Amino acid sequence: MMVDLGSFSDEKFDAKKWINSACQSRHPQDPLEKHLVDLEMKLQMTSEEIASSLEDQSSAALLRVPRATRDVIRLRDDALSLRNSVASILLKLKKAEGSSAESIATLAKVDTVKRRMEAAYETLQDAAGLTQLSSTVEDVFASGDLPRAAETLANMRHCLSAVGEVAEFANIRKQLEVLEDRLDTMVQPRLTDALSNRKVDVARDLRGILIRIGRFKSLEQHYTKVHLKPIKQLWEDFDSQNRTNKLANEKSELERISNSHDFRPSLPTVSFSSWLPSFYDELLLYLEQEWKWCMTAFPDDYKTLVPKLLIEAMTTVGANFVSRINLATGEVVPETKTLAKGMLDILSGDMPKGVKVQTKHLEALIELHNMTGTFARNIQHLFSESDLQVLLDTLKAVYLPYESFKQK
Template sequence: MDITSFSDENFDTKEWVNKILQNADVQDKKESYTMSLVMKLQLYVQQVNAALEDTSQQVFMSLPKILRDTKNLQQEALSLQEKMSVVKEEIRQIEEDTGSSIASIEKLDKVKHQLEVAKQGLHESDNWTVLVNDLEEIFDSKDIDNITKKIVGMQKSLKLLVNIEDYEERKEQLEGLKNRLEAIASPFIVQAFTSNNIDQSIVYSKIFSSIDRLPQLLKYYHKCQKDVLVKKWRYQLEIEQDEPITQLIHNYYDVLLSNWHTQSKWLNQVFPSQSSVDSLIDIYIDVFASLDPSPSECVDAAIKQQIDKLGFLHEIKVIIKQFGNNIIEVINNMGGKTGIKKEKLTSLLELIYSPLVVYVSNYSVYEQHVLTQKLSQIKCIKVELPDTIQALGLTIPSVINLARDAKKRCDEITENCGYCGLLKALRVFLTNYADQYRVALRQIDRNKRGSGEEDWTNFQLCFSLLQNTGDVLMNLQKLEKDLTLAVLNFNKKDDSFPVEFKYLMLNQTERKEYESLVKCVTEGTKLSLLDHVMNEFNKLCTDIHNVTYQVVFGPISGYLNSVSSSKTWVQFDDPSFMVDLPDYSFSPQEYITQIGQYLITLPQHLEPFLFRENPSLECALKASDPEYINIEDVEGALADVFLKIIARGTCQSYCDQILTIFELTPAASRQLAHDINYLGDILKDFNLNLTENLKQLMSLLKIPVDQYLQQSAGYTARYVATIRQMRNIKSSG
């Protein structure tokens, strides 16, 4: 029987009993099994009681011994305390009796130490004199090792003579001797450094370390390495003068990179206590500043001979960036990234990228030249006007691709540092492209027919040109989004490159302009990077729409010209003409029926353009007139707006023509009102109405002469007076 669960702090009696009795084997004999369990538990209780009794008896028997041991320990502690007090008192008494004697001993020891120092000083002073005399003889032999040993000995002597009166003089004397040693050793040092002789270089490193002149030796190394690398550049210019400058610079950068690897190992052996990365960066900074002619001058001379200047700059940029990345990688692999100052690394990278700075500043000029040249190769203007408009539509993908290619070039050549220049070049390029559309528009404007003649050919050409312009606008909107997204990504740091390119490829003025652009786009203060271009094409859409309106409205204008002509109304001057005829006796005159027939045929000419889905034309129309913006997205909505504009123009022109009529008889007045009403019926077929002005004129023309003064109240005073004079109605005065 397992009784371990009884020792559990959370023991539950009921749970334990239920668990025991749930055993399947005991379901049929629970009573006997229960009795057996009770007997076992009683037996366990008896065993526990017996164990407790034995343990209690043992503890009781051992208590007297524990008490005796405790009492003995207490007595020993009291005895120890008394002895400690006696010892403490003895120590105090000894200190009082021997205090003055110890002070005397300390004073004598101090005097002894001072005498020993004085003795050593006299010895070293005498040794200094001996070493100086010996050095004068050894200098003549130019034995560098012996001279070094003597100077090291003098250094040790000088450290012990720091308190003598002529210490400074002796210090200057020692520095002079070191200078003489350096002068003797310098030719050998230069030879060892120039030939990369490690053994000899290590010897001189130890010598200069021993005389505390290691920084001076590093200067020798710096100068030797600089001279070697500068001479290699000049030598390369001479032997590779027939090679392109790109290949020449690439080869020299390979030399520099190989030299870096070699010298880093050399430095770690010769100057193990110095940072090889720091030393090499200092050397390379000096080398790039000393190259004559500089890489910038070589690139400047070469680019003048290049036809594809941007292609040439791209080659130079690739070479420079590859070299810069290789240098960064080498530094990182040497563990020098965290050990050098960022300013020093930036200085080196600035010199490496310096050949590109002036060209990034003038990037807009180069990019504009390329884009203008590409645009001139795209033949947009043809002999026939329809061919010109068709050609313009076909050139849109090519023009947009040219703009995207320019964006890609800006990234590849300038790391987007020339973005401001790119935008300037794109504005000029796309504005020049817009001029091609204006040429076509001027051709349409010149080819318009005279007033009163239907001109459906030019009408179709206008809408085709408008559709092409809308296509350009849609593509420009996508391009502008891509340009904006690129600017928003400028602030994302590249952890693999320690310095932002704007500090390497832009001068201070250009950098401020660049940062201002990024700030404007990031903060949303500038909504469009191509605002000037977008405005230009929006205005172009407006101008094309106006010409389209003029083409469509031309016949209507011609028909309306007859309204102000007296010939139109002379037939109504016959006194026999019955004024009191009913309205159905009047029929619309020819001019207004011609207008009606023209308006009825207009939708079928609009159908190819405005009664089907046409995103490009929709974009152009919305840019041309605000009326197209807030319309329902249903088929024919754009056509309804266009018809509304034509109808409004017709009504306004009709009003203007009516107001120029000199005189109307009562019959002519009724006829004119009937003509206006006919136009209203035509417009109702298009779900349009007459304008309020034309309605007023129609109502004033219908008012009987004898009731005119009373019923004209509430109408526009100008219209009331004009119609009254036109109908020869006398005023009340």
């Protein structure tokens, strides 16, 4: 029979209940006396085993107590030693703090003096270099080496900015401005040739020269000047074509009079409404070609150069554009066509009494405006990579000729 020792550790242990429970769990055939004797014997043996184990563990624990005591004492001594060491270090740090602050302040003053001396030395070097550059710059120009001349002028500009407004260098400052203008003038004919003949490498090098001396505006103006001429030629083709037809008709009429049997039909006058879409198509093609070329020649500037060209072109032909729109609106009504007048003339009162704006006049204006709208959308697509403000300025220039009609 096994003895359950767990019940003996219960705080509510009752000996009587335990004995009664043990008796009830015996086998019915076992005598009660024999069962109790066996139970007593097992309890006694278990008690002796527990007593023996407790004695062994107590002896071992007593042996460990001195060792633990020694460990505690050693740890206490180590802690005291560590506390003393930390206190000593803190004391040294406090003493070093005062002397370090003084040393750092002294070093800062020394560093300030050092930097000022270096700045003064560099300024003296720039002043000496400026004098030397000024004396040799004419030789550089005489050599015809434009990149070297640009580099020399850029160095002179740098040295002047370093020495500041020193009276002794006033003459050199004026000399520099004259030399920059001179180099700009030397670059212009070469740039014209490079732009006109599509010389990418040459144009890129010349742009570098102008940028080096701070003359990007000169590049922009010269690019516009070179390419504005063919655009103006496109615009003037309208008048040229009509003049050609007129001369041909006059010649044909003279020939008809002198030779009555020779009849030639008259060439019709080209209307502005029918001609404008072709102008926009040719202009768009020209701008597309310029956009692609500038992407290679001027990769940093094409987003502003080509839109600037279109803005300048529309500004240049603006007054004549308004005049042509005015006449085109008048041609759709016989009365104003005979008088060679248009909507602006009617609105300004410069017409015989009773002549008024008619629906056909407005329809003609709307048709022209729609043509320009189509062109504007194509331009918006072409210049989509440009800055938003540049794009807005470009579109504003495209619609500029219609502002006169809106104001009226």
